[in-house]
Amino acid sequence: MSRFKEKVVLVTGSSRGIGKVIAMSFADAGAAVVVSDVLAEEGEKTAREIRELGNQSIFVQCDVSDSQDVNGMIAKTVDKFGKIDVLVNNAGITRDTLMIRMKDEDWEKVLNINLKGAFYCTRAAAKEMMKKRTGSIVNISSVVGLMGNLGQANYSASKAGLIGLTKSAAKELAPRGITVNAVAPGFIETEMTQKLSEQVKETYKKVIPLNCFGAPQDVANTVLFLASENAKYITGEVIRVDGGMRM
Template sequence: MRISGKTAVITGGAKGIGSTAARIFCEQGAQVVIIDFDEQAGEALAQQLHAEGYDAAFFKADVADENDVNTVASTIIEQFGKIDILVNNAGITMDAMTLKMETSAFRRVLDVNVTGVFNCTKAFLPCMVEAGAGRIISTSSIAGTGGNVGQANYAASKAAIIGMTKTWAKEFGPKGITVNAVAPGFIETEMIKTIPEKVIAQIRQLTPYPRFGKPEDIANAYLFLASDEASFINGTVLEVDGGMLK
């Protein structure tokens, strides 16, 4: 198994891509800690994985709240002793055209998607530094590399993740810690049900590969970057988008 014996923290791990990643990481031998604001979904997933014989636990936290993150991180580190892998997967969207976007919506997306990544990375980094090894993987987006209409806040947040990833790769690399990002394209999650068919058809035309992405595609990218196979990959943004035209 590719990450056997490792302890992995996955934020936003209760549903969607995060829950798929939690399962795949468990299947590949990791002890998985799920952090999410959705307590009901997070507890249910951890209990299900545990019932199947996997080592999984859930902790509720709002990643945008520094005190909340620090409290939970301290508890997790004390309970598990080490954190080998951090997947900063938590993120939200609050889409609107710029002229109609409320400032509160702009700020909230940056609070969760950017400050949340900063909070979690800073909280779990010391134990990685102490161990002299670690993997930090954050979720960007093709919106962060090419922009997207109606997503000024989301695109800005995902571009910021790329900047932080490349900075942290330089800061943490000498300490034995790799920092990378994954930039998903259009992925089939529950969100697809809210998108008009006309928009989906337009996205389909921009995706050369003959299907949309699946949560497993992103989770497997996380897994690769977390594995020993990626030990010399640092500061990279891995686009998983089927070759989407930008």
């Protein structure tokens, strides 16, 4: 498939999990892919796997909550590939606990990575995209940002904030030919969700009309659609990938 031939795609947090599957899917569709993460060893491995498939790929170590790191990551992308066509803000963490027990650090760390990080990446990538008057940005939010969740005040606030950022950026960047959308996954099987107890997983399943958890590929398919020509008239949208959990 060559849907993204000659396109340059940067996926944050793509050493593993959903981000890795998104990165591999773009490569499979012909893109040059910048793999970025705080995890160097796994990130190098993902970039190597993409090169072994015959596609161009580099790994850039970056902590998205550090604006200098982010500016450096965008500069390296442009140095290597001359442009950036697609940014996927996927890096994210959880620090779950009930609000009354939540430490300042639990709140700050989650907001800094999930929301401020996406802002830093969007700001830096948008400057490059604006020069070419084209581009697309896809933010990985969560259904929890739409509905809230016990023990996730920090995470749900960050993911709800990301939806606000998506819509504001969509309005600001539309005149420059850049689309900005969000995907809100429900329960997707990755290392992030492996931490949850069997009891919690069974409780989730009961409220999912399709009665099963999603796979990272389900999220990746939606991201590729939003970044593609097929979605060129869609901006400021949030697409749930949640088996009907929050319809």
